[in-house]
Every structure is written in structure tokens, then in C-alpha cells.
Amino acid sequence: MTIWRPDPTTLRRPAYLSLADQIAHAISEGKLEGGARLPPHRRMAYELDLSVQTVSRAYEELIRRGLLSGETGRGTFVRPQRREPDPPYLPERLGEVIDLSILKPVCETMHLDLMKKALARLAETLPPSAALSFRPNVVFPRHRAMAVEWLKVCGLDAPAANISLTNGATAAMTVALMSAAPPGSTVATEAIGHHTLTPLASYLGLTLQGLAIDQEGILPDALDSCCRNTGIRAVFIQPSAISPTATLMGAERREAIAEVARQHDIAIIESDILGALVENRPPPVAAFAPERTFYFTSFTKTVVPGLRIGYLVAPDRYVAAVANRHLVSNWMATPMVAEIATRWVADGTALELVDWQREALRKRHQIAAQMLPDIPFLSHPQSLHIWLPLSGERTEETFVSHARLQGVAIAPGASFRISPDEKGRAVRISLGSTTEEELRTGLGVVANLLRGDPEHLLLAI
Known part of the structure; x- marks a missing residue:
């Protein structure tokens, strides 16, 4: 069997990167298979008329790319590469990326094992309503009661009647926007904000107004000025370390944002998808202005991605609007996933x-x-x-x-x-x-x- 070797005539400057690219290409083409041992640094350097340092840098570059692994005392080996599935199934990461x-969130085998056990247990003890009912009010009373307890962990006291279970944060955000801002209106948000908010606002016929931010998020003066000059209907905020700039809004700033919203009678939509994960944080903005704040949190970013359940808390005057819009856009959250979330909140797993x-x-x-x-x-x-x-x-x-x-x-x-x-x-x-x-x-x-x-x-x- 012929063992593949780099072609020294095609090397270009910088030589270490050119060599690394040649080896990477050979791996992608299957000329170097997983587990293959590369020549020692000195032998490769001699065969290619390069310095040992150049070969070492090339090997180190390939280790950084995840293509090689170095084992002390044994040598340098090609790492087994993930096989890409046939279309139309796409992996989360393609090839070597x-x-x-x-x-x-960080996930390990433990998370999958817990989900498997939860599903097995669910198969044995599935409530009839979770499989047979079309009516949210029949399926979710017990889940809403447990949501009340989880929201307390997140720093918010909310009545069960104001809570809607949703299929994650995106569904909650969509329903909140539909309820707070009619088509044609303007919603303010952070100048650097939620990446799906822009297309979602476009689909809903809304205009977004980016507001100045600092190390705590939106500036109250910027929000006040926008309210006076633009006539916005709502402000969308991410005050607890989930915004792109990872800002944590202090209690004083949260209270100030709530007061500006109250003065101008606009709604607040608060995304708190990290929820209980963020330690030593102030109460949610919803605690300062419960009469106008749509608050939502979920489990996908803090517990396990497959637990796609969220809790949306609506102000009293919007409870009916939220229920109606959720019905027409989602009907109701997936009962069996909600069942797992409720059990995990109850037994402490979450x-x-x-x-x-x-x-x-x-x-x-x-x-x-x-x-x-x-x-x-x-x-x-x-x-x-x-x-x-x-x-x-x-x-x-x-x-x-x-x-x-x-x-x-x-x-x-x-x-x-x-x-x-x-x-x-x-x-x-x-x-x-x-x-x-x-x-x-x-x-x-x-x-x-x-x-x-x-x-x-x-x-x-």
C-alpha cells in the first residue's frame, strides 16, 4: 500500500501553513485515514527539505484545527473524522468546522441520559390529557402551578392565571410582540440586540428602533427620547446577560426603565432566557412594572436544548390577548415536553x-x-x-x-x-x-x- 506524502514542489510561503493545508486536503480526500500515523517531525523535515520548526508549526496548526492529535511517546496521528450524513439531513457542524x-449551553452525555430516562418514565406514566386533549385549559393547570414555583426561582412572583406555556422562547417572544404591538407600530430595543428580532418584526409588520446602550443595557434617557419623538408601542429588552454584549442591568436601571415605560404608557417585553442561571442579579424588570411587562423565560439555554418549553407571563390587561394569539400561532405547547419540564422542576432536576x-x-x-x-x-x-x-x-x-x-x-x-x-x-x-x-x-x-x-x-x- 502506498503511503501518502506531501509534494514539496507545491509548497509556498509561509511553508508551515502550506504544508498544513496539504495534509488537511489529504485527510478530507481520504488519502490519510483516521488513525494514520504521520512521520516524525525530523523525518518529514528531511523528506521535504524543511526545518524541523516548520514541520512542528504545521503539525501544531493541524492539531488546532482538530485534524491531528499528538500523543507523547507515540507520535502524531490523524483524528477520526465525523462522517457527514447524506442529504437532506444536515449535522449541526459540517466537516471540520x-x-x-x-x-x-454546555451539554454532556449526562443530559442525553436524563432525557432518555425521562422519556422512558413518561411512557409508563403519561397522563391521558397529555395525549388525548386539544384544550390547553384541560392539559396545563398543574403545569402552570409548577411554573409559578420556577418563576420564583427566577425572581418573579406571578399568578398562575397570567402564565402561558409556550414551545420555547421564540414562541413566547412572537406572542408577546403580537399582543403588545399591532402591525404598523414601532418597537424599541437595544442598538445591539436579538438576532431574530429583526426578521420577526418584519414578518409582523413592525418597525424596530435601536437605542443607545452602555455596560448595563438601554439608557433610560434614550428610551424617554424615543417615546417622545417616535411614538413607540413597546420596548424589547434583554437585561440579564443574554444580550450580545452580555450586559447585566442593575436594579436602579431596571427601575428607571420601568418608570419611563409607565410615564409613556408603553409595554415592556423582557427576555430572560437565562433565568435562574444568572447569580446575584436584581429582580426582573417585570417585578418593577408587572402591569405592563411581558416576561418570558425558558429551559433550552440553561437545562437542555431539547426541553423546548417556555413560560410567558402577561400583564392582567393582556391575558386574553396573549391566550388568543397563542392559540392562532401555536395552539398550545407540546404537552409531553411540558410534562418533563414540570416533573424536573418538581423533583429538583431542573x-x-x-x-x-x-x-x-x-x-x-x-x-x-x-x-x-x-x-x-x-x-x-x-x-x-x-x-x-x-x-x-x-x-x-x-x-x-x-x-x-x-x-x-x-x-x-x-x-x-x-x-x-x-x-x-x-x-x-x-x-x-x-x-x-x-x-x-x-x-x-x-x-x-x-x-x-x-x-x-x-x-x-
Whole structure:
């Protein structure tokens, strides 16, 4: 059997990156299979007439890309590559890409095992109403009562009658917008805000107005000015570390936002999808203005992604509107998933997983600090991501493209920019969507790109 070797005649400068690209291409073409052992550094250097240092840098680059693994005393091996499924089924990450673009909690085998056990238990004890009823009022009274208890953990006292169970946060956000702002009206939000809010507002016939932010989120004066000059119907906020810039709004700011909304009689839509995960935070804005705040939280970002259940709390005067709009857009949340959430809240599993997630994120933030030691970025100890401003002449598009070409996917700041006046360039990097090893590799690529010369990087790729 012929063993593949790089072609020294096609190497270009910088040689280490050209060599790494040749090996990566051979792996993708199947010429180097998983488990294959590469020649030792010195032998490869001798065969290609390169320095040992150049070969070492090439191997290190491929280790960062997740294509090779180095084993002390044994050598360097090709890592087994994931087989991509046949269309139309698409994996969450394609090929060799380390996906730091999608916002996910940290997940391990434990989470899947717990879901399997919950489903097995559910098969044995499924309430008839969960499978046979079409009426939310028949299915969900017990679930609403347990939602009251979970919302207390999130810092909010809410009556069961004001709570709707939804299929996650997106459904809750949609219903809240439909209830608070009729088509043709304007909704204010953070200048750098929720990435799905822009298309959703467009589909609902709403106009978005981005407002100035600082390290705590929306500025009360900016909201007041917008109310006076624009005639908005609602303000959408993310006050607890889930916004792209990972800001945590203090109690005084929350109260000030509530007071501005009260003065101008506008609704507040509060996204709190991290809920109980964020420690030592003030009460939700809904606690300061319950008469006008649509508050929602969910389990997908803090417990397990497949637990797609959310709780939407509506002000008294909007309870009927929320119920009607939820019926026409979703009818009701999936009863069997709601059943698992209710059981996990009742037996403490949900809170245990939130506590576990908090500790897992602590480790991820330590990795970010280690891999980006001299690079400023914004974060919160319980955020699922970091917000990384770009300096110099780097554009978001070019930086994201460079990272992608080196096997790392990150999200450009443009995806979150609501206001065209917001000129800062940045990228969002998820900390929970991969393994710790992949996170280190991905952040290593980002760090190298930031420290390099953008002109030279363009020539090297």
C-alpha cells in the first residue's frame, strides 16, 4: 500500500501553513485515514527539505484545527473524522468546522441520559390529557402551578392565571410582540440586540428602533427620547446577560426603565432566557412594572436544548390577548415536553442542571481568559458567549471569513446590529457549543488572527 506524502514542489510561503493545508486536503480526500500515523517531525523535515520548526508549526496548526492529535511517546496521528450524513439531513457542524457561532449551553452525555430516562418514565406514566386533549385549559393547570414555583426561582412572583406555556422562547417572544404591538407600530430595543428580532418584526409588520446602550443595557434617557419623538408601542429588552454584549442591568436601571415605560404608557417585553442561571442579579424588570411587562423565560439555554418549553407571563390587561394569539400561532405547547419540564422542576432536576451549567460555564470562561489573555472582550460569568470588539482595520466580514477558512465559525456583529448608527465592529463567540478541547482550538485560531497582520493573513490563506 502506498503511503501518502506531501509534494514539496507545491509548497509556498509561509511553508508551515502550506504544508498544513496539504495534509488537511489529504485527510478530507481520504488519502490519510483516521488513525494514520504521520512521520516524525525530523523525518518529514528531511523528506521535504524543511526545518524541523516548520514541520512542528504545521503539525501544531493541524492539531488546532482538530485534524491531528499528538500523543507523547507515540507520535502524531490523524483524528477520526465525523462522517457527514447524506442529504437532506444536515449535522449541526459540517466537516471540520468548530462551530462557535451558535449559542448553546454546555451539554454532556449526562443530559442525553436524563432525557432518555425521562422519556422512558413518561411512557409508563403519561397522563391521558397529555395525549388525548386539544384544550390547553384541560392539559396545563398543574403545569402552570409548577411554573409559578420556577418563576420564583427566577425572581418573579406571578399568578398562575397570567402564565402561558409556550414551545420555547421564540414562541413566547412572537406572542408577546403580537399582543403588545399591532402591525404598523414601532418597537424599541437595544442598538445591539436579538438576532431574530429583526426578521420577526418584519414578518409582523413592525418597525424596530435601536437605542443607545452602555455596560448595563438601554439608557433610560434614550428610551424617554424615543417615546417622545417616535411614538413607540413597546420596548424589547434583554437585561440579564443574554444580550450580545452580555450586559447585566442593575436594579436602579431596571427601575428607571420601568418608570419611563409607565410615564409613556408603553409595554415592556423582557427576555430572560437565562433565568435562574444568572447569580446575584436584581429582580426582573417585570417585578418593577408587572402591569405592563411581558416576561418570558425558558429551559433550552440553561437545562437542555431539547426541553423546548417556555413560560410567558402577561400583564392582567393582556391575558386574553396573549391566550388568543397563542392559540392562532401555536395552539398550545407540546404537552409531553411540558410534562418533563414540570416533573424536573418538581423533583429538583431542573435546578440541579442549572447549577451544573453554571459550573461548566465557569470553566469555559476560564478557558477564554487563558486563550485570550491580552485581548479585551465583554462577558458575564454566566453568559454563554463573549463579545469580542475588533480593532484596527479589520472588518467583521473578513475576520469571520478568515476564521472560517481555518476551520472555526463565529458570528459577525452585523447579525445583532439593530441601529445603523451603531458602528462598532465585533464578533460573538459561543463558549458552550463545543467540547473544551475544541473551544481551546477555536479560540487559539481567533487569538492568532487577532495578533496577526490582516494584510499578511489575507496572503497566507
